[in-house]
Structure formats: C-alpha cells, structure tokens
Amino acid sequence: MKAIAFVDYENIWTGLLERGYELTPEQLEEYLRYYAARNKVDLLAIYLYANFDREEFWRTQTTFQKTNVFTRHVFGKNNYASTGLRHNAADLELMLEAQEILLTRTSTFDMYLLLTGDGDFLPFVRKVRAWGKEVKVIGVTGSVHHALQPYSEGEDILQWLLHEKPETEYRAENDLDQGIQVIGSLQTRLPYVASTKARAALAELLGRSVPQVKDFIRYTLKENMLIEQEHLDSNLKIGKTKIYLLNLENPRVCEALGSMFEEVSQRQQKLMMET
Template sequence: MRTIVFVDYENIWTGLTGKGYELTPEILMQAIQKYAERNNLTITGIYLYANFDREEFWRTQTSFEKTNVFTRHVFGKNNYANTEIRKNAADVELILEAQEILITRASTFDMFLLFTGDGDFLPLARKIRAWGKEVWVIGVNGSIHHGLQAFGDQQGFFEEFLNREVDFKPDQDIEQGIRILAQLQLNMAYVASTKARLALSEQLQRTTPQVKELIRHALREQIFLQYEFPDASLKIGKTKIYLLNLKHPRVQDVLGDKVKELQERYLKLGL
C-alpha cells in the first residue's frame, strides 16, 4: 500500500521524553521502516515538522535530510524582543501541506500515516477518510486524543520499537560537570546556558533530557547558580547563564586552585 508519512515531531518527541525514552532521527526512521515492512507499506514520502531552532533538536534536521525525509522548519518564535510564541505553527503547516497533497496528488498514494497525538489533527483525519483514503494515526500511548483513536491508532508502537534510556543518576556526573563548566568559563568571556548545555551533552555523552536533569540537580543543590547576564549585542539585551557556586564545598574540592581564577573572572563580569 502506497503510504505518505507526516510526523508532528515535537508532539511525539515531547510525549516520549516525558515517558523516559530517547528519540533520535536514526531511531525514529528505523522504527518507521520496520513498521512499514511488517504491514506491507511502501513509503513514498516522509514529511516532518518541527522548530529546529530548539536546542534539543540541534543538528537533527541534517540527520533527517540524510535519510531522505522532507523536513519543514517551523519556528516557534524569533529572536527579537517582545515577540510571542507562534502557537500551533507546525500543526497549521502540516495540515496545509497534507491537504494540498490530498487535492493535487490523490492518485499517487493510498494511505496517510500520521505520527501525532494532537486532537487538532482530527479534522484532517476525517477529511482524508472522506476522500476515500486510508488514514492511520500513531501517537505516544497515554497522550493520544480520544478522537484520533478511531483512526487505526496503534497504541504501544513506540514502546515496542524504542528502548528506554538507561536509569540516570545526575550526581554521578556532577564533578565532571563542574570541571567542564569551569573550563568553559575560564576560556570564554561568558558562557550562555545553551552553550553550557551543549558542552555538557557532548563531553559527558549524555542526552539533552539527561543534561537538563543534571542542571536541575546542580541548581537544587546550589552547586550551579543561574543569572540573567546583560549583552548589548543581543536583540533582547540579555541571556541566561550558569555560574559555579564557588563557596560550595564540592566545587572547592573539585576545582582546588582554579576557584581563585574563577573568582577573578566573575568579578570582571560584575557578578
């Protein structure tokens, strides 16, 4: 059966992250391929929608493009001050493109496969079926709108194909995290929170959700401190940064003589 796939990536990613799963482009594409083989589906195109400016999706657009996925970057907000989030922006783009394909290329496919659990797609699913096409909806178990469950909902799909993340205890990485943040702060004028999280993820070889959990733990224990730092080069005039609490015994034990260097650096920043 000739099938076109539409993926509401942020909806799926958010649902799985909340359940302790790590979703990467490679894992998602492998799961879709296995599912297609099992159900004798011929995938003629995959369209995936997300705000790729999100740091959690850093470099994922390239990874998807390398697997012949048609990505659609839908920004949630721009970088200018006093701008509001564009709610449901990806939903609107997906629905418009799906309807365009439905109307102009109906002879090229037999089925739509929608990866989402968002009830906003219920009118689209009804429209596809009204045009005589098959439509199946696949979402994260427990996060699927009740109205979508009548459309071939395959509950448990992700739990079957994806592996849970290894149980993560943030305290096991905290000392290395202190060293990484300290080295960044000694080498740069200041370290924005985004840069800090990316560095921790790369050097600790942890996923974005794990790094966020590590940072939350460090902030709770007052090992890290969070500030808004003024930067006139940015449109919004400020950015969020993490500092090490140089009075914390654990920070002092890990860094030793480097504490004094960091104190001088913090003074220069006016913090």
C-alpha cells in the first residue's frame, strides 16, 4: 500500500510538549519510517507544515529538509502586533496541497497519513475517503479531537516516544559553567542580552532543547545567578524587552566567568548608567 504523510507539525509538537516531551525532527521522521515498516506501507513522501518563524522551531526546517521531508513554511502573525494574523493558516495550506495531490495524482497513492489532532480536519478526511482513499489519523493521546478518533486506530506518537525514547532527567547544574560563560560572552558583545537571544545562544552552544534551556534559565534565576529585568528600547515596536544580566555578586558566577569577569562588570555598569 502506497501512502503520503501530511504533518500538522505545530499541533503534534504542542500536544507532546504539554506532556513534557519535545519532538525533534529526527524523531518524527524515525517514527514515520517505523510506522511504515510495521504496517508494510510504502511511504512515498512526507509533507510538513509549520510556522518556522517560531523561536522553538529555530533551524528545524533545515534539519527536516536534510531528512527528505518536504517542508512548507506558513507564517502565522506579526510577532509584535495582530497585523497579518492568519488563523489556521497551516491547516488550510495542508488541506489545499493534499487535495491538489488527490485530484492530480489520484492513481499514485492509496492512503494518506494525517498527523494532527485538530477536529477541523474532519471534512477533509471525509472528502478524501469519498474519493476511495484511506486516511489514517496519527496524534497524541489526549489531544486528538473526538471526531477524528474513529480514524486513528489507537496510533499514538507519545506512546512510541515513551517506549523507544525514554527521557533522561535534565540537570541544569551540569551546564552551569558553560551556560554562564555563554551569557557572559553575549554581555561583552551586545548592548544588552535579550531573553530570546540568550535562549537561542544557549540552545545552540550547549546543544540543549528549548525546554531544557528554559529549565536552565529557571534554575539560574532561582539560585540568584541570573537577573531578569525589563529594558526600555525605543527601537522596538513595543518599546521594551526582557533582558538577562549575570549576578556578579554570586560566587559561582564569578568563578565561571574567570578572566571574563572584569569586562562583563564594565559592560553591566555602562548599561546601568544608560538606563
């Protein structure tokens, strides 16, 4: 049986995140290959739809493309205002492309694999089935709309993750020295360290996931190693942003910074004078 997979990535990713798991591009591709092998399905192509402007999906589009997934970037809205708001934009793009394939390449496939839990796809599922094609819905337990459940047959990405990819507990303490140095380096190079910039740098340089970076930030704030405050910036549309400063009175911070301490201290003093 020949199949084409369509992935409502933000829906699946969010459903897993709410249960404490962050799905990586490699895991998603591996799961689909596993499903195809187990069910003796010839998986012809994977189409994936998401707003890759989201901070959480930083660089994932490139990773997906390296694993032969056809990605479709669907912007959602302006980050600072409601201008350009597009409700259900990814859903619409997915359904339009899937219907185009249904109409123009009908004989090339037998089944659609639809990765989502969104009940808005029910009319689409009925339309595809009316054309004589099978539709299998794959979602996350607790996040699949009741209208789609008859088509899901119990397929659940979360259960596969729990069985195949047991999570090891993340300990922020193991990243303290390097994480402090990353933030310190940012403070010496930038006018200020915006929270989004800090999280992106920590994810890249520590090799950690977004939830793990958030755990690291929470830990350093709780242990009084990091200071979070609002910073006014007239160059921004909203006029302000959240920034991070290292607490230079904390002994662990001083030790981790080493020779970088004086420069970081000078930059912080300059920033305080400007505000």
